[in-house]
Amino acid sequence: REDPSDAIVLKSGLHLDKPLDILFDTKAGTIGTSSLRRIAQLKQLNPEIKIQDVRGNLNTRLAKLDDKNGDYSALILASAGLKRSDFNGRISHQLRDNWYYAVGQGALAIETRVGDTFTLDLLKPLIDLKTTYECLAERTFMQQLEGGCSVPIGVHTSWNNDNQSLLTLEGIVLSLDGRTKVQNKMTIDLNERLVNANIDDSSCPFNYTDIAINQMSDHIVVNKLRNSAILGYELAQSLTELGAKRILDAIKRQ
Known part of the structure; x- marks a missing residue:
């Protein structure tokens, strides 16, 4: 990325x-x-x-x-x-300071056919897991808010310098005129065994954000992928509670 x-x-x-x-x-x-x-x-x-x-x-x-x-x-x-x-x-x-970029901005991805495990295996050496964790968290956040490039949703992802397992995701939703906004940030330790009923192995990562990675046999990686999705999901839920959906619904009506 x-x-x-x-x-x-x-x-x-x-x-x-x-x-x-x-x-x-x-x-x-x-x-x-x-x-x-x-x-x-x-x-x-x-x-x-x-x-x-x-x-x-x-x-x-x-x-x-x-x-x-x-x-x-x-x-x-x-x-x-x-x-x-x-x-x-x-x-x-x-x-950089107090400015939010687009979900997945700067990341490179290769698009493959659904279920094409042969091609995914060939691409396996190219996978950058750090980028994958970031983008999975960001895309889960956006997906939960039902957002896209047509709405003012921004993110900022960072890692703790002393502990590369601590992933922080900041998110913001704004009105078109910038007068109304909701924002929050959360940090998750990707090494922990977190539980969220809305994020399970079957929905992370293949069916949840269309990010496919052929390392599902690696239980450590699977756990980190799940935690990345949990981070995005829970941040989206917190912004929803703060009024993000009201802002987005108002934009859709315009």
Whole structure:
């Protein structure tokens, strides 16, 4: 998994000592993004911010940004896409503190046919379990909230530096205007034997989030997969209790 953060990319030739300030200065220009998650977070930071939709692949978006006659002063883009396309130098500021990225952002996956165990066995050496645990927790969280790319749901996953079995998942649900939000975070020790009636071996991971991993014979891995799903499930439940479903239902009615 590449860096999952979002990044501010300033217009070519625009130099700011503190690029983050462009999100708070209403006179600084227009910020380009098509993501409802990013839009909601930007409006939460600055209700008066000017935001304009921007479409196309990465090269097209950067060309629109750098157009001298264009409206954009900056774009919000995924750091992973910029780095993988060798545009590291265009990253003006990475959004990390109090900023939530998309579920699974930065992770690479290979899609296979359902039940194709032969192909899964061939891919087994490529599996990065740390990324799998993160994405399973994130996707379970999103699935329980019945969310997707069309709603402002964000996550942030981290590991305890001293104990790589402690996985923390932070989640947020926002209204489209950023004025209403619910957020929470939870930490689980993946090595523990946790119990949740809604997460069992048959639903984790194959049927729960469509993440398939052919190491189901490894009981330690199975336990960690189950715990990752429990983390996502329980965080979603906590946000539901805080009012996440009301926010999402209101968005669906709009």
